[in-house]
Amino acid sequence: MTVEFKKIPVTGIAFEVSLEDIKLIGNAKKKDKTMVVVDGKMSGKVIHQCDRCAEEFDLLVAEGVEVFASDGIYEDKGTGELLNLVEFFDGSINFDMILQSELEALKSDYHYCGKCEQIQGV
Numbered sequence: 001m002t003v004e005f006k007k008i009p010v011t012g013i014a015f016e017v018s019l020e021d022i023k024l025i026g027n028a029k030k031k032d033k034t035m036v037v038v039d040g041k042m043s044g045k046v047i048h049q050c051d052r053c054a055e056e057f058d059l060l061v062a063e064g065v066e067v068f069a070s071d072g073i074y075e076d077k078g079t080g081e082l083l084n085l086v087e088f089f090d091g092s093i094n095f096d097m098i099l100q101s102e103l104e105a106l107k108s109d110y111h112y113c114g115k116c117e118q119i120q121g122v
């Protein structure tokens, strides 16, 4: 699902995308001329290899997502804010891409299967 930056209002639009068994439902709101804030919730499950025993298991996902989408290159105006930022260069936000990158970020964290969680006392 892609939406042109200029079609996103300050009042926001709702969106919903999915990738395999993961869904991202939320809202995209114009922040300024070249910036849109994407707020949502990622939920579902994804197969993940346990980072301790390497056994595959269903990782349940329920994560809040906040992404800043920039229309073109984002210029840091010296605010020093650490933004979770994605730049788009064709004038449109691609929500599938946002979900994909959030999912990759999630997968790159450490996750343990049920058995290992017990051992580790997490």
Ligand SMILES: [Zn+2]
Pocket: 050, 051, 052, 053, 054, 055, 112, 113, 114, 115, 116, 117
């Ligand atoms: Zn494990």
